[in-house]
Amino acid sequence: MSSTVYHDFQYASPSHQAETAAVGMWLFLATEVLFFGGLLLSWIYARHFNQLGFDAGAHETKLWIGTLNTGILITSSFVYALGLAFIRVGNVRRLIQCCVVTLLLGLVFLALKFGLEWRNDFANHLFPAASDFKIIGAAQGGAKLFFLFYFIATGLHGVHMLVGVGLLLWIIWRAQRRQFCALYHTPVHAVGLYWSFVDIVWLTLYPLIYLVGSR
Amino acid sequence: MNASVLTTGTVVENSQIEGSYLTDGYTIRSWLLTTDHKRIALLYLGAITIFFFIGGIAAALVRFNLIVPEGLLGSAEAYNRLFTMHGVVMVWFFLVPAVPVTLGNFLIPLMLGARDLAFPRLNLFSWYLFMLGGAVTLWALFAGGLDTGWTFYTPLSTMYSNSHVVLAAVGIFISGFSSIATGLNFIVSIHRLRAPGMTWYRMPVFLWSLYSLSVLLVLATPVLAITLLLLVMERVFHVGVFDPAIGGDPLLFQHLFWFYSHPAVYMMILPGFGVVSEIIPAFSRKRIFGYKFVVWASVSIAVISFFVWGHHMFVAGISLYSAVLFSILSYLVAVPSAIKIFNWLGTMHKGYIHFDAPMLYALGFIGLFTIGGLTGLWVAALAADVHLTQTYFVVAHFHYIMVGGMVSAFFGGLHFWWPKITGRMYPEMWARIAALIMFIGFNLTFFPQFILGYLGMPRRYYAYSPDFQVLNVLSSAGATILAAAYLLPLGYLLWSLMYGERAPANPWGATGLEWQTSSPPPTVNFIETPVVTEAPYNYPRPESIAKQHV
């Protein structure tokens, strides 16, 4: 890899551009806070008026899958951060390895969430639009609301995870072509911010789904 | 790159540069795959012009229908779809984008002394998102239409409407990401790409206005996105968070919707304030009065605008306490707007005032925005709002601000910077005539609506009581005149592209970095990076700087 790092003509230097890219990613994450924030506030508002049903719904969630998934995601963020630390000192090989591990952990998360947990939920008649919804009686309305939020929130989170998986593949592809070095690895940094953010969103969803009112 | 001092008044003439951004590539590919902010601005200009005319035709048909009390169109269903189309297209595909994506995209790097925005490829992607969102929405509107009003209230939109709700919502959802990307680009550019010596307080007011606007774009639009998503889920699955049958709340939709839509109306007007704040000093040959108050007024409008959404819900079923709180906050947000009017007047005081078309539009803005803003005080008063809300009074109020204000500002800015963007002068006489016709047509269209509203005529009515006919006919007559006023600029501006007089770099003798490069600018904007050493609007004694174009 040559030692020349280019920058676009509106920037004064490569570091100017690299820092600016990070600023841009942080701002994008702020918009995501407002996006998920609207959903979370609606969730809290709905729960306030339907506690009976929400608790009944929360009882049906599988704590072990949620907790395992939380551990998987936190680990994946840690591993990616390791990869970023490696590329900062120029170690491309370790970067790729860390990205691959992160990718695998992400895929395991998705498999558990959608392949196992959602499939289970559908089989247990917990999809709120189903005519044979599992919970009946006074708590039915609130439970349906709970599961509406559950499916929408985890679905949106899953979409963000898929985008993250795509970004990881892109980073791995570029790293294999030796496009990153100690002097230049801005995309690695930006994707790391994104991945960790998606992780934080999950950490906010986890208590709302699995912990509040469930046991 | 060498930095050298470009003092105010130094002008770089066309002859020093070979070609411009317009001649830098003639293929369609060079336009559709451009990352040059100036070309992207023109791509957007074409798009929003088309949307403006689509929304305008819908408005024309609405006013046509209202000429007789029974409704001239013969179909309430058609009417309901038309006023919805008018609202959806005008709000999301004209008013919110107009100034930012055309004038903002073009001018921000120039005003900053930069060569492009922070993320040029994201800028191009924004345009494609906008076009995709627009295409999907237009498809919904033309393939049978939408009949919920642009406000999509539930449960009408989720459970009862037989129209293309999901498709329209998806189109708007996509265009929202275009807005977010644009706002993000602007904020980062203003923070990171200012030329050496350009401190925050040396930036032109236009940049502060666009910065404030961009904060609204990035923080409020995501809430619209999630709201539309929840709406679509409920419509598709027939069960949802707004459904009272399972313990949901239709009022939650209104809170979420207005949480975005109130900042949205400030998104629409803030750039207009910015444009007027550039035109008035330029055509008064005088520094803007109270620069710091003006710029902080924009910022405070942006901040406070997040806390007033409930004033759209005073009779919706919210608690008395929250209504009272929203009312006082609504009065608070009106204060900075009032300040701006006084500051513009203060700028003109003891100036040297010229009456070119941009100035006529800016003066029209002051008059019409003042009327619109004053009527905002009426609807902010709780007990008055109970009578006036959901009537034509509110329709007149927001049209005075959006059309009388914002559209005037857009035309003013378009004329002011037309020489910079195209390298041509527009025909001054025709432009002044158009500005005058617009002012007259506008007032005739919308002033009668204040009276209609007081008398109780509800909005979104296909047919109405015969008592209201005279005022409706006056309004429709005004609309015809207004339509002519909009067609005129389309005509002469296009004409000027071919036959207009070639423009010098600084035809108005205005301050600002954008006037110190050629008209039109080269792709790189500046041959040498400018260094800023002076406050903005540093007009020298007016007699000593000749306007280069009479």
Next chain:
Amino acid sequence: MSLWLPAATSNATEVDHLLWALLLLSLAVLALVFTLLFRYIIKYRASSNLDRGVILEKTWYFETAWTIATMLVFFVLFVWGANLYVRLFQPPTGALKIYIIAKQWMWKAEHVGGQRELNAVHLPVGRPIELVMTSEDVIHDFSVPAFRIKHDVLPDRYETLAFTVTRAGTYSLYCTQYCGLDHSRMIGQIVALPPVEFQAWLARYGTSENLAAEGESLFMRFGCSGCHGGNGAGGRQDTSTVHAPSLVGLYGSPVPLADGSVVVADDRYVHDAIVRPQQQLVAGYAPIMPSFAGQIGEEDILKLLAYIKSLAAQAAQ
């Protein structure tokens, strides 16, 4: 074309005063702005050689002064409007209740004596009226410009509107929340009659059954008596095995809820107890009452409400 709108309630006159004040203020500000504007464009036009003199550098005196002045004026308007609004929405005492049910695209009114109207509401002058309103489908809005009032009418809940008419006459009623195809045809008339004529109207259009009696038969038919007992006396009788609260004397009394708060059992409470019992669980009772949302129409709920009210009247005797 008439530019005059009757003011048929005391509230309407007060609102008109506020509107006049707003008009005068707006005209004053407009006069100021336009005068200055015209003065400047004439006096300071570029071709005028008038000596502009010294340009003010320190502008913050003016800035602060006009900012504070603006805030004060706005504050006065806010207080005036808020005061009137809060007084308007205080629940009246001893009001005559009329029930309004909105439906695409018509207004149904029901009087306590069982009289029913379509797209019209007859009411007496000089007596406090309380409209209790709900919708059977989408959100509508009950608007009477002559009274200067309106309020949204929502599905599955009660909203109220109160006023006292001061002038007899016939006034326009509009729906002012866009509700679909025939929104503009969802209009009607408010007929305000002097008290004697109103009584005569009630007598002429009275029905043989009153709402409470119809409510009693619905109480049996929908199975309410199965848990709440034959005369609403509660679930402690031999006739039911479910421990359900007694409804005798319920209406108008305080009810302790499971979350520790206490609410008064008014129309809204009873309505919501039928369609979403799980949102206001009563202290000391298991949350097993099913929701009847979608099974009992709003008109039938009004009859049940009348019946339950009659139980309170009985208890008082």
